[in-house]
Amino acid sequence: MLFFSYFKDLVGQEVTVELKNDLAIRGTLHSVDQYLNIKLENTRVVDQDKYPHMLSVRNCFIRGSVVRYVQLPPDGVDVDLLHDAARREARGG
């Protein structure tokens, strides 16, 4: 639940999602759900020449199970807030 809440607060930010198949997609975080499935808008693929089939894709749904990383802007993260939330979850859960 912690990261679901965290990602909900990140909606609207530019992120880069790196998938387990090495595809990396940059876009605006549109929405997230309990499985950490991600919907991105205004997407651009990082290495466009390698993935010609993605040329006209502007919005996409990414299954949570295939995400390796979600790269965030450094000022987009309140690390202390996350740290506190983690401690609270650890105590409660």
Add this chain to the structure above:
Amino acid sequence: MSWSAPDDIFFSTSLAAYLDKKLLVLLRDGRKLMGLLRSFDQFANAVLEEAYERVIVGDLYCDIPLGLYIIRGENVVLIGELDIEKEELPAQMVQVSEAEIKRAQKAEKEAMLLKGTMRKRMEFLDLD
């Protein structure tokens, strides 16, 4: 699982916004399927109508018709909405027949294997 209200279609991560749209579905095995989304569920299982597989080898591509497909969600990597105003593929790509793309796939596979064995032979040099 409750059904979202109509307004939620636009803000949630549900695939409802993609219904009846032409989509690109990337699968874990690297295949690229395209078609119209007719149905889905919480596992991202999907029903694609008029589905076809787009096989790409270098600058060659081929669309192989598949018909009506049910895709098991665990194989889904990404579902992308295609912008109809944009070109689906770069201009230099050429559409070829199924036979020709299969030949190209075989050639690419053999080249990869050859590259693999050559690399193995060079490993003793310890260049990296």
